Amino acid sequence: MSQVKSDRGSETRELILVTAERLFAEHGVEAISNRQVSEAAGQSNNFAVGYHFGSKEELVVAIVRRHSESVERRRAEMLAEITGSPDLRDWVSCLVRPATEHLASLGIPSWYARFIAQVTTHPALRERVRKESFTSQSMQQAHEGMFRLIPRLPEDVRQERNDMGRMLVVHMCAERERALHEGTASPHSTWESTTDSLVDALVGLWLAPVTARR
């Protein structure tokens, strides 16, 4: 393939990724067809998504990967800085801040938080997306550091709180992104304050006593 052709190919790919992210964030993954993505990305070929990505699922995964590199890099840096820290907040921050800082870096409007909220509630895509974005090595490292500093929990409680923590981060970030975009966020409600609120909430969640049961 000539250089020109290959450059054009990666430009098209990028255009499709950006367009699909916005459309999925706005309308949901289900409501938007590959054909609509191709059209909105200005492709005369209605099968451009199929040609460049194969399927809608692979397109969704490609959108996630486009962002997760930066999130992962930020998390690896944070982890390197807090090695051996005895402060629970440091480890919980590693679960939250890499994502919120990445979102802040995207400017206004960004769409990625709302995109993630849509795909992690989509029946057919959620497992795949979770594997891509919530089970990386750096996430595991952050979790391990955190678990060393909280009382031992039954495995099912740990799993549930993990799910709840993920939900809080995903949906709070989506709401904040929407409020920033629509201009309805209060003046002191920034990505920075969202980060603090989420870290406070997750610390409370993980330290909460477990009701005797089962």
Added chain:
Amino acid sequence: MSQVKSDRGSETRELILVTAERLFAEHGVEAISNRQVSEAAGQSNNFAVGYHFGSKEELVVAIVRRHSESVERRRAEMLAEITGSPDLRDWVSCLVRPATEHLASLGIPSWYARFIAQVTTHPALRERVRKESFTSQSMQQAHEGMFRLIPRLPEDVRQERNDMGRMLVVHMCAERERALHEGTASPHSTWESTTDSLVDALVGLWLAPVTARR
């Protein structure tokens, strides 16, 4: 209107409500047209939704109201039982248990939890649905009881934690409902255990120290 005609009208209404709830829960509100709802409800008249409910928004509100009466009644009963209780868990339970007990009463599969997760993340419907289901008098009473038992919080933190608590309940219930439906829930993961987990989590969330900031 004759009795026969009026009965048939309310049967049709009910059929549309049940059908729309399932379709919205499965595919999202955006992906499903009023025409599709009418067709799936077996109505030869494609405008049946319009005729019986006016708009999609009014249809959504009617679905919420169909359930919220039972939820409200349960909450009013719980509140009457715990008047003056000094136990924070009692008040937090009033935020969670009326909804989880109602969901349990619907059997398997139910769709309402997933429906609520879809409509509370829908840009155009969320505010309306929140007003319908999260700001009732009994909810306010439960919140007031709870606030008497936790340290005073800045108004914006209170608002944020309120949002986070709501998200946890909405999305955990939707995931539990889906797992029960798909048979992927672990044997001891019942609506009862979901209630306990959520109450633990909300108690942790509301008692979490607030990081100095702003």
